[in-house]
């Protein structure tokens with residue numbers, strides 16, 4: 347199952363909105379016969395690739411698959427039929443499919459056909475692998491990544507708002523890789539005004555992210571803003587308050603950006619839940635927020651950050667007015683601070699990259 351998990355990850359950025367899945371055909375004593383993974387959205391599923399690569403060697407042998415085989419006609423026929431026809435002796439499944447149209451029915455079909463099925467092998471890793479898919483399926487919103495670069499004293503900009511560049515070239519290359527597997531990259535009006543970012547992946551990745559600006563009054567974009575000047579490299583969506591004037595909407599549309607009027611909170615801020623619901627409707631599975639303190643803080647206050655990617659550079663800026671990463675209201679006591687899980691740290695030259703999931707509940 348570890349091998350299946352490892353291969354499944356090769357599909358990252360290519361298979362969404364489907365889940366990443368890996369499969370291995372092995373003998374009863376664990377010798378690997380073939381490996382398959384879901385490579386591209388719309389193409390064959392992992393178990394089918396592994397079965398085809400094994401040929402007749404599936405007979406009487408075992409299948410390891412990170413996710414319950416599907417039992418419905420989608421872009422491809424049901425995988426359970428192929429698994430049954432392959433004549434396996436045993437099937438080991440990482441985790442049940444959370445999609446309501448599968449949810450255990452694939453496993454039942456295999457058992458009904460007389461196969462010996464074990465569910466929950468490397469279950470937490472298998473479940474984590476499909477976390478963005480599960481979020482989209484069950485909550486109808488994307489998995490929300492938040493990235494920021496900060497100094498050793500926890501500042502994302504100097505007191506004057508200057509932030510280019512806190513982290514190294516090598517760290518920024520990693521950010522471009524991240525962008526290249528996202529469905530959308532989100533920023534705020536403050537960052538557009540301060541930094542005039544491009545938010546494209548350079549070099550291009552597997553996906554071309556929609557660039558999203560959260561801007562209640564819609565005033566941050568102009569004809570000479572880099573996001574507007576680079577529309578040939580990716581579309582731009584501006585989320586504005588639903589009460590802004592028709593004139594402002596027309597001005598934005600004349601820049602050829604898409605305008606999304608959104609509900610606002612009591613504070614006159616864009617309702618970020620509404621933005622995420624819209625991105626979910628568009629089948630966005632992973633979105634990356636590269637914004638300043640206000641947007642990141644609002645997302646955190648709204649429990650809308652699932653995973654963080656924090657680049658820490660060996661520098662100090664100081665200044666009580668220099669921004670930290672998470673503005674907003676914040677938590678009022680330490681026991682209410684959510685723990686992180688799946689903590690990873692990587693050295694990138696002199697920078698440190700800390701990545702983790704935000705634990706809920």
Ligand SMILES: NC(=O)c1ccc[n+]([C@@H]2O[C@H](COP(=O)([O-])OP(=O)(O)OC[C@H]3O[C@@H](n4cnc5c(N)ncnc54)[C@H](OP(=O)(O)O)[C@@H]3O)[C@@H](O)[C@H]2O)c1
Pocket residue numbers: 493494495496501502503506507508509510512533534535536537538540541560561562563564615616617618636637638639640641642644669673
């Ligand atoms: N080091 C890094 O990784 C990094 C990354 C990005 C930015 N930065 C730095 O961060 C600074 C900008 O940060 P910022 O906090 O001013 O800007 P921001 O978070 O990018 O944008 C904040 C603005 O978004 C709008 N907004 C609309 N709805 C909102 C909501 N629900 N919650 C929060 N904001 C909402 C508000 O402007 P309206 O009222 O006009 O709508 C608000 O002022 C700059 O100095 C930039 O260089 C650093």
